[in-house]
Structure formats: C-alpha cells, structure tokens
Amino acid sequence: MPQVTLTVNGKKHTVEVEPRTLLVELLREKLRLTGTHVGCDTSQCGACVVHINGDSVKSCTTLAVMCEGAEVTTIEGLASPDGTLHPMQEAFREYHALQCGFCTPGMVMSAIDLVRKNPQGLSEEEIRHGLEGNLCRCTGYHNIVKAIAAAQEVMHGRRKELARAAE
Amino acid sequence: MNVVTPFEGIGASVRRKEDLRFLSGRGQYTDDLNRQGQTWAHILRSPHPHARIRGIDTRAASAMPGVLAVFTGKDMAEAGVGGLPCGWLIHNKDGSPMAEPPHPVLAVDKVRHVGDPVAVVVAETRAQARDAAEAIAVDYEVLPAAATMAQALAPGAPQLHEGAPGNLCYDWHIGDKAVVDAAFARAHKVATLELVNNRLVPNAMEPRAAIGEYDRGTGDYTLWTTSQNPHVIRLLMGANVLHIPESRLRVIAPDVGGGFGSKIYHYAEEAIVTWASGRVERPVKWTADRVESFMSDAHGRDHVTKAELALDQDGKILALRVSTLANMGAYLSTFAPCIPTYLYATLLAGVYTTPAIYCEVKAVFTNTVPVDAYRGAGRPEATYLLERLMDVAAAETGIDRIELRRRNFIRPDQFPYQTPVALQYDSGNYHATLDQALQAADWAGFEARRAEAKRRGRLRGIGVSTYIEACGIAPSAVVGSLGARAGLYEVGTIRVHPTGSVTVLTGAHSHGQGHETTFAQLVADKLGVPVAQVEVVHGDTGKVPFGMGTYGSRSLAVGGSAMMKAMDKIIAKGKRIAAHLMEASVEDIEFERGEFRVAGTDKKKTLTEISVAAYVPHNYPIEELEPGLEETAFYDPKNFTFPAGCHVAEVEIDPETGRTQVVNFTAVDDVGRVINPMIVEGQVQGGVAQGIGQALLERCVYDENGQLLSGSMMDYTMPRADDLPPVGVATHTTLCTHNPLGVKGCGEVGAIGSPPAVINAVVDALKEYGVRHVEMPATPERIWQIINANRPRMAAE
Numbered sequence: 001m002p003q004v005t006l007t008v009n010g011k012k013h014t015v016e017v018e019p020r021t022l023l024v025e026l027l028r029e030k031l032r033l034t035g036t037h038v039g040c041d042t043s044q045c046g047a048c049v050v051h052i053n054g055d056s057v058k059s060c061t062t063l064a065v066m067c068e069g070a071e072v073t074t075i076e077g078l079a080s081p082d083g084t085l086h087p088m089q090e091a092f093r094e095y096h097a098l099q100c101g102f103c104t105p106g107m108v109m110s111a112i113d114l115v116r117k118n119p120q121g122l123s124e125e126e127i128r129h130g131l132e133g134n135l136c137r138c139t140g141y142h143n144i145v146k147a148i149a150a151a152q153e154v155m156h157g158r159r160k161e162l163a164r165a166a167e
Numbered sequence: 168m169n170v171v172t173p174f175e176g177i178g179a180s181v182r183r184k185e186d187l188r189f190l191s192g193r194g195q196y197t198d199d200l201n202r203q204g205q206t207w208a209h210i211l212r213s214p215h216p217h218a219r220i221r222g223i224d225t226r227a228a229s230a231m232p233g234v235l236a237v238f239t240g241k242d243m244a245e246a247g248v249g250g251l252p253c254g255w256l257i258h259n260k261d262g263s264p265m266a267e268p269p270h271p272v273l274a275v276d277k278v279r280h281v282g283d284p285v286a287v288v289v290a291e292t293r294a295q296a297r298d299a300a301e302a303i304a305v306d307y308e309v310l311p312a313a314a315t316m317a318q319a320l321a322p323g324a325p326q327l328h329e330g331a332p333g334n335l336c337y338d339w340h341i342g343d344k345a346v347v348d349a350a351f352a353r354a355h356k357v358a359t360l361e362l363v364n365n366r367l368v369p370n371a372m373e374p375r376a377a378i379g380e381y382d383r384g385t386g387d388y389t390l391w392t393t394s395q396n397p398h399v400i401r402l403l404m405g406a407n408v409l410h411i412p413e414s415r416l417r418v419i420a421p422d423v424g425g426g427f428g429s430k431i432y433h434y435a436e437e438a439i440v441t442w443a444s445g446r447v448e449r450p451v452k453w454t455a456d457r458v459e460s461f462m463s464d465a466h467g468r469d470h471v472t473k474a475e476l477a478l479d480q481d482g483k484i485l486a487l488r489v490s491t492l493a494n495m496g497a498y499l500s501t502f503a504p505c506i507p508t509y510l511y512a513t514l515l516a517g518v519y520t521t522p523a524i525y526c527e528v529k530a531v532f533t534n535t536v537p538v539d540a541y542r543g544a545g546r547p548e549a550t551y552l553l554e555r556l557m558d559v560a561a562a563e564t565g566i567d568r569i570e571l572r573r574r575n576f577i578r579p580d581q582f583p584y585q586t587p588v589a590l591q592y593d594s595g596n597y598h599a600t601l602d603q604a605l606q607a608a609d610w611a612g613f614e615a616r617r618a619e620a621k622r623r624g625r626l627r628g629i630g631v632s633t634y635i636e637a638c639g640i641a642p643s644a645v646v647g648s649l650g651a652r653a654g655l656y657e658v659g660t661i662r663v664h665p666t667g668s669v670t671v672l673t674g675a676h677s678h679g680q681g682h683e684t685t686f687a688q689l690v691a692d693k694l695g696v697p698v699a700q701v702e703v704v705h706g707d708t709g710k711v712p713f714g715m716g717t718y719g720s721r722s723l724a725v726g727g728s729a730m731m732k733a734m735d736k737i738i739a740k741g742k743r744i745a746a747h748l749m750e751a752s753v754e755d756i757e758f759e760r761g762e763f764r765v766a767g768t769d770k771k772k773t774l775t776e777i778s779v780a781a782y783v784p785h786n787y788p789i790e791e792l793e794p795g796l797e798e799t800a801f802y803d804p805k806n807f808t809f810p811a812g813c814h815v816a817e818v819e820i821d822p823e824t825g826r827t828q829v830v831n832f833t834a835v836d837d838v839g840r841v842i843n844p845m846i847v848e849g850q851v852q853g854g855v856a857q858g859i860g861q862a863l864l865e866r867c868v869y870d871e872n873g874q875l876l877s878g879s880m881m882d883y884t885m886p887r888a889d890d891l892p893p894v895g896v897a898t899h900t901t902l903c904t905h906n907p908l909g910v911k912g913c914g915e916v917g918a919i920g921s922p923p924a925v926i927n928a929v930v931d932a933l934k935e936y937g938v939r940h941v942e943m944p945a946t947p948e949r950i951w952q953i954i955n956a957n958r959p960r961m962a963a964e
Contacts, residue, residue: 018294028199033192034192034195034196034199035191035192035193035194036192037196037198037372037373038198038374038456039424039457040456040457040879040880041457041879042457042879042881044879044880044881044885045372045457047372075190075191075192076191076192076193078191085191089190089191093182093190094182096182096183096845096848098190099425099680099681100372100422100423100424100678101185101186101188101190101679102194102196102372102424102425104189105192124893125889127888128888129888129889131887131888131889132887132888134888135372135880135885135887136372137425137427137857137885138372138425138679138849138853139849139856140852140853140855140856140857140891141856141887141888141891142856142891142893142894143849144888145888165845167180167844
C-alpha cells in the first residue's frame with residue numbers, strides 16, 4: 001500500500017492508504033479528525049473544505065496520495081492551543097451563522113480563505129458570490145454573510161474586537 | 168448560587184451553548200462515531216422503477232474479500248422481520264380504510280422505485296462492502312412503470328401493489344359538499360386555478376447514517392441513527408419490524424445535521440443494520456452517500472390541485488372548493504397519509520372567514536421514492552393554493568389584493584374562531600402582521616421602484632402572502648380519532664442536582680434548532696439557574712424517559728410546556744422543603760428567581776440550599792416527603808397552536824435571460840412568545856430560504872419511465888448564497904392561550920409563507936405579459952418561455 005507523509009494541524013503523520021483513498025477519508029478514518037464532513041459525492045456542498053498549503057480545497061475530491069509533503073489545516077486546527085477561537089469561528093457564534101453545524105466546518109474554512117485572499121475587504125455581494133462552493137440548508141446564508149463581514153474587519157486588523165451583532 | 172441575570176431568561180438572544188463544539192469540529196454526528204469491531208454495510212438498490220425480482224445470486228459477492236454476510240429480503244422475511252409500519256390510518260369517503268400495502272425492509276418479489284433496497288452486504292470495510300455489492304446478480308423482469316399520478320390513475324396503468332387497485336391509497340374528503348356547491352351557485356364571481364406543488368428533496372446537509380450494535384452478553388441492541396425522534400424509532404422498529412422489546416433496544420440520535428422532516432421516519436436502513444449486527448455479532452455501520460439520499464430519503468410536497476373560490480359582489484369569500492391529487496410514492500412512509508389530509512385540508516380556511524369549504528384528496532401510489540412531511544408538511548401546499556387564489560381573485564374582481572385580504576380576515580375580536588374544516592384558532596392578529604409587513608417592505612413606495620427598474624430594463628414585481636399554520640399537533644385524543652396510531656404529548660424531566668445545577672431531559676430532539684440554549688433559558692427564567700449550569704439531554708432512549716421527537720414546530724409548544732409542568736412540580740416540592748427548613752407553613756412560601764421566601768419576612772432559602780437538603784436529608788420532612796429533587800411531566804396539548812403572519816417578496820426579472828432575483832424579502836410572523844429572538848430570526852430565515860428554493864429553484868424530476876433525473880446535487884438546484892436575498896424578520900406577538908408559555912412555534916413559518924409571496928411577485932412582475940399564473944419553480948427557462956410566447960402579441964398590440 002502506498003504511504004503518504006503530510007502535516008495536519010502542525011503535526012506530522014505518515015499513513016498507509018489505498019491509492020483510491022480520499023483526503024477526507026484519511027482525515028476522518030485514519031486520523032480521527034471528524035470535524036471535516038462529507039455532505040455530497042459530487043463536490044457541490046463544500047462541507048469537506050480544508051486548507052492545503054493555505055488554499056481552501058474540497059477534501060472529498062482530493063486523493064490522499066496527492067498530499068505528500070502538504071500542510072493541511074482542518075477545523076480542529078483553527079483555534080489557538082489555549083482554546084481561543086479564530087475570529088471567524090467567534091463571528092459565526094456571535095452572528096448565529098450556524099444551526100445544525102454540519103456545513104459549518106467547511107463554511108468556516110472557505111470563509112477564512114476568501115477573506116485572506118481579499119485584504120481590500122469584501123462587500124456583501126462579493127461574500128455571497130465567494131460562498132458559491134458551500135451549501136447550507138439551515139440558515140439561508142443571511143447570518144453567515146454577516147459573520148464573514150464582521151470577521152474580515154478583525155482578520156485584516158481594521159478592528160481589534162469583533163463587532164457585536166445587533167440585538 | 169448566583170441569581171441569574173434577567174438577560175438569560177425568556178426574551179434574551181443568548182448565544183448558543185451548542186456552537187462551541189460545532190465550530191471546533193467536535194460535534195458527534197452518527198458518521199463520526201465508530202464502534203469497536205465495526206463492520207460496514209452497503210445496500211444494493213434497484214436501478215429500475217418497477218421490476219419483478221426473479222432471483223438474486225449472492226454467491227460471488229459472498230466470496231469477495233472482507234465480506235462477512237450478504238442478506239436479501241427473503242433472508243429477512245424468513246427470519247421473521249416485519250415490514251415498515253405506517254403511523255397514520257386515513258379512511259375513504261365511504262368509511263373504508265385506506266389501502267396499506269406491505270413495505271418490506273428489503274424488497275422481496277418486486278422493486279417499486281429507483282433506489283428500493285434489494286440486498287445488503289456486510290464487510291470489513293466500506294470499500295469492500297461496496298465492491299461486493301457490485302458482484303450481486305439480480306435477475307430483474309422489468310415492468311412498465313407509473314412515474315406520475317396521471318399515469319398511475321389512467322385505465323390499464325401498471326399496478327404497484329396487489330392491495331391497492333387503481334394505485335389508489337385513499338379517496339378522502341372533508342367539509343360539506345352540498346353547502347359549498349350551493350354557495351358556488353349563488354356566487355357573484357368564481358376564481359379558478361389549477362396548480363402543481365412541486366416535488367422537493369429535503370436535502371439536510373448531513374446524509375442519513377446508522378450503526379447497529381448487538382451485545383452478545385446481554386442480547387441488547389443499540390442503534391445510533393440520524394433521527395428526529397429516537398423514541399418513535401425504538402417503538403416502531405422494536406414492535407413492528409424486529410420484535411425487540413423496548414427494554415432490550417436503545418436508540419441514540421446524537422448530533423444530527425438537519426432534518427426538515429426527512430429524518431422523522433423509520434427507514435429500512437435502521438432495521439437492516441440493527442438486525443444484521445445480531446447476525447454477524449459485530450457492530451454494523453451504514454452511511455448514505457448523497458446520491459443514495461436522493462433515492463431513499465422521503466421526498467416532500469408533490470400535489471396537483473384544482474381550486475375554486477366563490478365570492479360575493481363585495482369580495483367576501485362565500486366558499487372554497489378544492490380537489491387534490493397527492494403523490495405517496497411507491498410505499499407509505501411513516502406519516503405520509505396524514506400530510507395531504509389533516510395537515511393540509513384543515514388549513515384551507517387560512518386567515519379568512521370562509522364559511523364553507525369542501526376538499527377532496529386522492530392519494531396515489533407511483534413508482535417513485537415515498538413522499539412524506541417536509542418542512543411545513545401540507546401547510547405550505549394549503550397556503551400556496553390559497554394565497555395564489557387570492558391574487559387571482561383580486562385580479563378577476565378588480566379589488567386590490569391587499570384590500571381583498573383585509574375584507575376577508577378573521578378579526579382579532581373573533582377568537583376563538585371555529586373554521587368549517589375542524590380547527591379552532593385561539594389567537595392572532597392578521598391585520599397587525601399585514602400592516603407591519605407592508606410598512607417594513609415599503610409597499611406604498613413600490614411603484615417608484617418598479618419604474619426605476621424598468622428604466623434599467625428589468626421587470627420588478629411585489630407579492631404578498633398572509634398565512635396561517637397549525638403546529639404542536641395534538642391533542643392525543645383528537646389525533647387518535649383522526650387516525651394517528653400514536654399519542655402526541657411530550658415528556659420533560661427536570662433534575663436539580665445536589666449542588667444546584669440542573670439537567671433537563673427532553674423527548675424533543677435538536678438538529679439545528681438550538682434546544683440546548685432555548686430550553687436552558689426556560690430553566691434560567693423559571694428556576695433562576697444560570698444557563699451555563701443547565702445541561703439539556705436529548706436524543707437517547709437510554710437517558711430520556713420517553714418522547715415523541717421534533718417535527719411540526721412542536722418542541723417548545725409541547726416539549727417546553729412539559730418542562731414548565733415539571734418545574735412547577737419542582738417548585739411545589741421545594742416549597743414544602745423550604746417550609747420545613749424555615750418552620751413556616753407551605754402556603755406562606757413564595758418562589759421567585761431561585762429563592763424560596765417566607766412571605767412578609769426576610770427569611771429565605773436558595774434553590775441550592777433546598778436541593779442540598781433534598782439529597783442530604785438530615786433535617787427533612789422525611790415522613791411526608793421523599794428525598795431528591797427530580798420531577799417528570801407528560802404534557803398533552805389542549806389544541807394546536809396557530810402561528811400566522813405576512814410575507815412580502817420583491818423580485819426583479821431579467822427579460823433577456825428569464826432569471827428572477829428576489830431583491831427584498833420581509834417576514835412579519837406571530838409565533839407567540841419569543842424565548843430567544845436570535846434563534847427565532849434564524850429559523851425564519853432558514854425557512855424562507857427553503858421557500859424561495861421551492862418557488863424559484865428546486866424540483867425533483869422523474870422521466871416518463873420513472874428514472875430519477877435530479878438524482879444528485881449537480882442536477883437538483885439547492886439554493887446558494889448568491890441565489891438568496893437578505894431576509895428581514897420581525898415578529899408581532901399574540902400569545903397562545905392554551906399552553907403555559909404562550910408559544911406557537913417558528914420552525915416552519917418561513918417555508919409556509921414564502922413560496923406564494925415569491926410567485927405572486929413573479930406574476931406581478933409579468934403582468935404586462937398577461938400572465939395569470941406561473942408554476943413553481945419559476946426557473947429562468949420557464950420565465951423566458953412565458954416572456955417570449957407573449958412577446959409577439961405584445962409587439963402586435
């Protein structure tokens with residue numbers, strides 16, 4: 001069986017996989033990182049999004065063997081070791097941007113990549129367009145868009161603390 | 168113990184307790200769980216809509232690497248496994264019971280829809296199970312299929328079931344036909360509309376999954392499943408399918424990633440993995456892939472209806488006459504028969520004083536996936552019909568569509584209001600929600616926006632819907648008389664621990680609704696315990712005494728009421744303990760915000776002091792009172808609750824492409840008392856998104872042979888972020904009069920009120936094309952066809 005060596009959330013792993021093993025299967029089944037979810041089989045829903053070398057990628061359509069030497073970050077690797085949430089995680093909670101939570105890990109990973117690649121700041125319309133690869137069935141996206149808009153202010157250092165949601 | 172700040176109680180937008188685990192990847196959904204020694208099941212499904220099974224050869228598959236067992240329907244039937252039960256019996260017009268054909272767990276002699284399960288492979292790994300399933304040879308004799316209701320009802324149609332001649336499940340009616348016909352005979356105007364309520368696939372983001380585990384030592388079974396109601400699954404599967412007593416069967420529904428109705432039902436796969444785990448004596452896990460979900464999760468809606476509204480010369484409604492065909496799919500799913508009857512036809516009065524209503528419903532078997540409740544369940548179908556018909560009636564009478572609604576509203580002074588279709592509404596103020604919505608949506612300023620859009624080459628339209636729904640389905644005695652085979656109460660246990668923290672055990676189930684927070688707020692409000700010290704336990708028959716689960720927006724109205732009752736018992740017992748400790752009479756003890764006080768004195772005991780005394784009963788009225796501080800209540804509702812409201816949609820259509828964009832959406836809902844405004848707003852927004860999806864994007868399509876064409880997320884249009892507008896939500900509260908919280912329910916209003924608002928706006932945008940009705944979903948193609956079919960005529964005029 002082929003071997004793949006990769007770094008996941010800062011920790012190096014060498015894992016034996018079948019050639020057909022997908023990255024998401026490696027994460028969920030071999031490394032027990034079950035925060036990354038599978039919501040479809042056709043690369044539509046984005047519940048499986050992780051970062052590979054800093055880019056958001058759908059791990060359900062990435063073969064594990066393609067990740068030799070890669071740096072992978074999953075939802076489990078976002079918070080600081082002391083438990084402090086990433087500003088995007090914090091914003092999702094503050095703005096009630098999740099309900100059942102199943103799409104949330106992929107949504108958060110996509111949102112972080114979207115914001116990082118757009119330091120100029122994103123309008124609501126641009127955020128909606130940027131989320132095309134992620135499906136949520138619970139929220140109607142309204143609060144997800146608000147959370148991302150608020151998080152980008154913190155991520156780009158324009159605000160020190162997250163703006164509170166209106167009561 | 169700290170006295171709780173008032174901001175955590177009823178009415179506070181407390182941030183959700185459950186979010187931390189979901190946001191950090193530590194949720195525990197069924198597929199995230201793995202059991203020691205676990206095996207995998209793969210289910211082989213029919214590729215044919217309708218076929219006879221002449222034989223199944225499993226020899227090659229059984230010899231494949233890693234395979235532990237292959238089972239067919241014959242194996243399960245021979246082992247005494249029963250069929251999947253239906254939970255509701257409907258009677259025909261003539262009083263005879265509906266056709267209720269068998270629903271085998273695995274098909275035995277015939278397959279009846281694409282996706283019908285035929286055999287199961289149990290193997291060491293998921294890939295091995297899947298590979299081996301490919302090697303099963305099924306000898307099918309393909310039969311002609313009835314893909315649509317029209318095909319199924321045609322003379323000489325292929326027959327799905329021996330016990331359902333003509334593919335008819337039932338022919339049911341409600342209302343007084345003679346009175347309605349007489350009203351039509353004297354009507355000044357009759358508005359008629361034929362419409363289709365499009366078939367939808369619920370598509371919760373988490374695909375269904377199940378793990379069965381058999382304990383060789385005790386003979387007990389445990390099932391982990393993606394369910395909205397684990398106790399109901401235990402009851403149905405234990406009693407009807409596998410014949411396992413409740414005491415030997417534990418059902419756990421852990422974190423569940425959305426349901427919207429599709430995870431209410433007892434599905435074949437739950438019985439398959441549970442039974443197979445006993446056969447192979449190892450845990451058996453199954454997780455659907457999305458394509459499998461499309462062909463095995465119950466679908467929603469799928470009505471074809473003709474509706475007529477009789478009006479007098481002042482625009483007052485005289486009567487409503489409705490005839491509906493409702494698709495059941497190939498088998499009866501758990502609650503399927505009650506959806507197009509008691510959850511649909513009983514809502515046809517809407518918010519109007521219609522004095523006479525007659526509705527007949529034929530439920531039809533077709534070679535398609537079973538159809539059951541999907542968010543709203545019957546009520547969206549009733550609302551869509553009524554609110555489209557009101558707009559058609561307005562156009563045909565020349566009365567303004569808002570004015571026509573106002574003239575026919577039930578007035579606030581008319582409650583309780585008895586409709587001619589069985590329901591008695593307890594409260595509401597339809598004028599208020601309408602006025603508030605029109606104001607918020609700037610209805611008065613719309614024509615200016617239409618003109619501005621026209622200058623940009625866009626067609627702009629505005630639409631309104633004023634809706635009602637019935638939630639918290641009950642009382643048990645009433646639903647029993649209507650054919651329900653279960654009670655519809657809820658159970659709540661309040662366990663005050665010795666140190667004063669509280670565990671709430673509820674029979675309701677949270678799969679996105681935020682119960683862990685909302686229910687904790689009830690405890691904070693009533694017992695004065697901080698939200699952080701209240702744990703809500705749900706979804707485990709091994710922990711929660713009993714329950715009916717979550718659907719029909721019932722959790723707070725029914726489940727919350729049970730908790731309130733249990734807390735009343737806690738306070739009553741606490742008062743007796745407090746009276747003993749403070750040497751006062753029980754009648755003099757008052758309880759407020761976590762403290763028991765002797766009236767008119769400064770003597771007091773905190774809830775924690777009382778709970779310590781209850782669990783360490785050194786100084787305790789032990790002769791008259793048991794130790795401990797835990798109470799359980801069963802709450803059986805006195806009536807349905809009746810959320811209502813007004814939704815306003817504003818759309819713009821690009822006439823070149825036919826694409827419709829919802830540019831504004833305003834919802835003003837009366838959901839009764841609001842416990843957590845943030846959560847209510849989120850529930851409404853999510854419901855509206857699904858309603859806009861139905862109106863503009865979503866449609867489950869079968870071809871004329873019964874092949875499922877929209878069988879993946881590449882073919883079925885799920886609403887994406889840039890398909891949807893921001894959704895403005897407000898509430899206007901009238902209290903429910905018959906439950907202790909005054910709550911009505913908020914989970915389904917969004918999906919009920921929004922589709923007609925959107926289609927009314929689309930029709931309004933297209934009015935210069937002479938359009939009277941547009942079917943859902945109003946796709947770009949459909950709109951483009953309408954515009955182009957009417958263009959030559961417009962040019963000629």
